[in-house]
Amino acid sequence: xxxxxxxxxxxxxxxxxxxxxxxxxxxxxxxxxxxxxxxxxxxxxxxxxxxxxxxxxxxxxxxxxxxxxxxxxxxxxxxxxxxxxxxxxxxxxxxxxxxxxxxxxxxxxxxxxxxxxxxxxxxxxxxxxxxxxxxxxxxxxxxxxxxx
Amino acid sequence: xxxxxxxxxxxxxxxxxxxxxxxxxxxxxxxxxxxxxxxxxxxxxxxxxxxxxxxxxxxxxxxxxxxxxxxxxxxxxxxxxxxxxxxxxxxxxxxxxxxxxxxxxxxxxxxxxxxxxxxxxxxxxxxxxxxxxxxxxxxxxxxxxxxxxxxxxxxxxxxxxxxxxxxxx
Numbered sequence: 001x002x003x004x005x006x007x008x009x010x011x012x013x014x015x016x017x018x019x020x021x022x023x024x025x026x027x028x029x030x031x032x033x034x035x036x037x038x039x040x041x042x043x044x045x046x047x048x049x050x051x052x053x054x055x056x057x058x059x060x061x062x063x064x065x066x067x068x069x070x071x072x073x074x075x076x077x078x079x080x081x082x083x084x085x086x087x088x089x090x091x092x093x094x095x096x097x098x099x100x101x102x103x104x105x106x107x108x109x110x111x112x113x114x115x116x117x118x119x120x121x122x123x124x125x126x127x128x129x130x131x132x133x134x135x136x137x138x139x140x141x142x143x144x145x146x147x148x
Numbered sequence: 149x150x151x152x153x154x155x156x157x158x159x160x161x162x163x164x165x166x167x168x169x170x171x172x173x174x175x176x177x178x179x180x181x182x183x184x185x186x187x188x189x190x191x192x193x194x195x196x197x198x199x200x201x202x203x204x205x206x207x208x209x210x211x212x213x214x215x216x217x218x219x220x221x222x223x224x225x226x227x228x229x230x231x232x233x234x235x236x237x238x239x240x241x242x243x244x245x246x247x248x249x250x251x252x253x254x255x256x257x258x259x260x261x262x263x264x265x266x267x268x269x270x271x272x273x274x275x276x277x278x279x280x281x282x283x284x285x286x287x288x289x290x291x292x293x294x295x296x297x298x299x300x301x302x303x304x305x306x307x308x309x310x311x312x313x314x315x316x317x
Contacts, residue, residue: 008242012249016260024256034251035314053314105252107245112238 011106018095021103022068025093043071048083051075059083069095086111165210170195171203175226178213183223244314 014021024030028039038052047062061083063072072092077083090111096104165171170193177192178184186204190197204224207213212231213224 008238008245010242010245010249012246012253014253014256016256020260020263021252021256024252024259030255033255034248103256105249107249109241109245112241 007108007110007112009106009108011104013098014103014105015101016103017101018068018097018103021095021105022071025095025105026065026067026071061085061088063090064092165206165212168203168206170199171206174200174203175207175212178224179226179231183225185221185223189224248314 024034026043028041028043031039031041036051036053036057038050038057041047041049041051041060041062043062043065045062045065049060049062051057051060058075059077061074063074063085064070070093072090074083074085074088074090077088081087088111089109092108092110094106094108096106098104173193174189177189181188186197186200189204190200193200204213204215208215208224211227213226215222215224217223
């Protein structure tokens with residue numbers, strides 16, 4: 001119920017077969033091209049690794065590896081505790097064959113409260129909103145309404 | 149470093165305040181109603197008034213709700229600014245994933261085109277210009293250099309390092 005509020009889901013259609021997309025998503029030498037600058041990761045369930053983003057970075061814990069359709073990992077444990085399933089943010093990739101040799105790549109990031117609220121304490125944010133958050137924005141509108 | 153990628157998580161009870169589903173339910177109800185008393189809330193949830201009072205105290209301490217007195221009643225309001233900031237932070241997370249997905253698309257399509265060209269000896273399709281990318285360089289993904297607002301405030305990665313990588317979660 002309320003947990004869905006802190007989840008994002010995005011997808012994209014890629015003109016390449018699922019196995020090619022799978023390699024792009026999961027091979028460390030590829031991950032450095034689209035994600036983290038430093039990737040220390042074994043793509044196996046339960047494996048612990050590290051993603052580095054310049055002066056930031058942190059541990060990851062691989063959750064599911066089901067080639068070539070599903071890959072997920074935990075990251076961003078908010079309190080500095082050891083990463084465990086459920087105590088951090090979960091990233092899940094789902095690959096689905098679509099049409100002639102195309103792939104629908106979907107990513108969800110859930111359990112996002114720590115990111116949302118930690119970032120809320122930072123000062124600068126873009127003005128535009130994401131359409132996918134209509135539900136939450138609607139609630140905010142309700143919230144602002146009585147005050148206006 | 150073993151530091152979490154989000155380095156600004158304050159140890160102020162915010163996380164534990166909203167990590168509890170019952171407490172989120174209380175916060176949701178306050179948001180939906182605009183303002184609510186503890187006794188009204190207690191009538192809406194399947195737990196005791198004492199539990200509601202405890203949840204409210206935690207939410208208040210975390211800055212998520214504020215209270216005011218009206219006659220004998222104490223009314224709780226959610227902090228709109230803080231909720232709005234959280235919403236924007238989530239939109240920001242979504243935009244980062246959009247950029248990453250676009251980079252994956254470029255990489256996978258380039259790899260596929262190369263494999264097809266090699267296997268078939270057929271005429272390789274020219275790299276597909278990605279309309280979203282304009283005149284971007286297709287040889288490698290480098291999502292950091294034309295990012296959404298906010299990203300520019302981070303110091304650029306040192307040259308040679310972090311090419312194609314982004315700024316973190």
